[in-house]
Amino acid sequence: MSNRLTSQRTAIVEALRNAPGPLRPCEILDLASARAPTLGIATVYRQLKRMLEAGNVCTVELGRQDVRYELTDRGHPAHHPHFVCRNCGDAFDVPRSPDGIADLAPPGFALEDHELTLYGRCSDCIKANDPDAG
Amino acid sequence: MSNRLTSQRTAIVEALRNAPGPLRPCEILDLASARAPTLGIATVYRQLKRMLEAGNVCTVELGRQDVRYELTDRGHPAHHPHFVCRNCGDAFDVPRSPDGIADLAPPGFALEDHELTLYGRCSDCIKANDPDAG
């Protein structure tokens, strides 16, 4: 009854699966619209909410009003770093975090989790030397 | 002519100086109101904007609709990590980042900067075992 296999859901999952890193809801809408042309933003949010509750996706908060989503089953540890290109804005997965993070918490503080974001330029933007390549 | 030394500006700077980490605009308003009782939120935003342009403060983006500000001259490297308490929500400075971050960028990518945020419980919340100590 719940979680029917709709073409919209498939399109959203495929968009996330084919991405090099976490996507914004509006990016998901753009990418998934190729497979599901009638897709609307409300459905993107609804599916993401369901997938979050089911544990199929997780959120990556990269800044003010910049929450992105990625599939949890991507072969990376739960809270791996991300690289954000300052030129095109795309986010890319980075496989693992450096050692020593556990030692950084101040004395008496309990570390539960961490988020590491790298900023710079992705290889495509560097190659193109283009102020708007992706 | 520009950047007059007003009591409001002084109160805002003092609030930032006495904080253990970056503050939200509304937190700055609360803290600085002790020194400048008539202070309004618009003035907080205006002063932060001026201080940003002057390079006196920098932003720390900790998530969706959670931008905090801290003085740049605090004895820490420019982009040191922060510890965010999941219980009280306060943010604390962490002196330095672990080694090896420069090696994490994917091949062909140019690393310019990074942001590392630790999540857990601050010592006050742990001591109090209180669901809302700060």
Place this chain on the structure above:
DNA sequence: CCTCAATTGAGAAACGAGTATCATTAGTAT
């Protein structure tokens, strides 16, 4: 002290992410 422009405070307005509404569409079980 006086002048003048920068600054302020209160509230309105803009803004953007996310949610709710509701008639319509379309999976799924039988």
Place this chain on the structure above:
DNA sequence: ATACTAATGATACTCGTTTCTCAATTGAGG
């Protein structure tokens, strides 16, 4: 194939953050 109900799409709405407006205030220099 049919019926039932979850899911969808368009859009209005919510809600917190940030900016704008404008009259009143207040530093700073003369």
